[in-house]
Amino acid sequence: MVTNDNQIVEEIDCVEEIVKRDPSFIPERYILTEKDVSKDMELPLLSAEVPVIDLALLSKGQGEELKKLDEACKYWGFFLVINHGIDEGVLEDMKTAASEFFKLPLEDKMRYQFDPVAIEGYGRPYPVAEDQIIDWSDSLTFRLYPARGRKLELWPNKPAELKGAVEAYSAEIGNVGKKLLGSLSLIMGMESNDLPELHKEMQISMRVNYYPVCCEPDNVMGMSPHSDATTISILLQDNNGLQIRHNGGWVPVKPVPNSLIVNVGDVLEIWSNGKYKSIEHRAMTNGTRARISCASFVTPQMEVEVEPLKQMLDDSQQHKLYKKVIYEDYIRQSLQRKQEGKAIANYAS
Ligand code: OGA
Ligand code: NI
Numbered sequence: 001m002v003t004n005d006n007q008i009v010e011e012i013d014c015v016e017e018i019v020k021r022d023p024s025f026i027p028e029r030y031i032l033t034e035k036d037v038s039k040d041m042e043l044p045l046l047s048a049e050v051p052v053i054d055l056a057l058l059s060k061g062q063g064e065e066l067k068k069l070d071e072a073c074k075y076w077g078f079f080l081v082i083n084h085g086i087d088e089g090v091l092e093d094m095k096t097a098a099s100e101f102f103k104l105p106l107e108d109k110m111r112y113q114f115d116p117v118a119i120e121g122y123g124r125p126y127p128v129a130e131d132q133i134i135d136w137s138d139s140l141t142f143r144l145y146p147a148r149g150r151k152l153e154l155w156p157n158k159p160a161e162l163k164g165a166v167e168a169y170s171a172e173i174g175n176v177g178k179k180l181l182g183s184l185s186l187i188m189g190m191e192s193n194d195l196p197e198l199h200k201e202m203q204i205s206m207r208v209n210y211y212p213v214c215c216e217p218d219n220v221m222g223m224s225p226h227s228d229a230t231t232i233s234i235l236l237q238d239n240n241g242l243q244i245r246h247n248g249g250w251v252p253v254k255p256v257p258n259s260l261i262v263n264v265g266d267v268l269e270i271w272s273n274g275k276y277k278s279i280e281h282r283a284m285t286n287g288t289r290a291r292i293s294c295a296s297f298v299t300p301q302m303e304v305e306v307e308p309l310k311q312m313l314d315d316s317q318q319h320k321l322y323k324k325v326i327y328e329d330y331i332r333q334s335l336q337r338k339q340e341g342k343a344i345a346n347y348a349s
Pocket of ligand 2: 228
């Protein structure tokens, strides 16, 4: 959003600025309508535990852990990853430096304003329609891999620790992403290299989400329900807020120290012909503490054609449930507007 009218920039692009001005005021455009409240809030909150996967065991190819991964992708579309080998300091530095960035004065942040061509920078990654209710979050997007795609002018110099923290975290996430794709390849009946190769060159971008304190958490959404247009997404979070659809309700994902949250995205749902589910999820706001999350999106290269894989057509499902789609077309339509619900439904065959 390029505009000289600071008021507009602040109201649409920078929630932190709204809170700084008056923590007890919420502009109209952020408040859910009654229809949204009934649609989004009426389903029950369920207490259930998301499956936990041990990455060290998984990477050794341990059968039991691979089976757990298969079941998690089938029945939950979400799982926690422990024993990933990432130093606690790397995770903490990433969250701390990112939080500091969002607290900077607006003019410092606007230097890195979101560039829709590069798909990097500070601000909303999708255009905001007139009649649209806006999420209570600010975001900062980085292209991580391939590293030559990074537009480093859009990587903030302030706080001074941020660039280094992103570098260190992204190297680790690159490894975790590769390991997970290797294991997913095995449970999809392929060699460990096959799924990574289907990506041509694995792409990873990261959106850091900052959810300022919100004085009306029941009427304002941090991030509306959506599924991710990815193969998998890897989330680092520092506080409660993430909820996922499961068994007709919403399950809050409790933060487990030093764990990562991984979810199946739309691309994996298509490749697996619906065996693995890209589940809707949302982020709630809260009235006491700002929250930070770092979502890393693992995706194929733009020109890759995505369609159900032959070996995923089995006795239980012979028919291809999704049409072939070029990944670029898929991601463009999902970025054209705020993501809502599951975009994948448009590709049913
Ligand atoms: C996302 C996302 C959830 C969260 O960025 O796609 O789902 O808890 N984030 O911030
Ligand atoms: Ni998401």
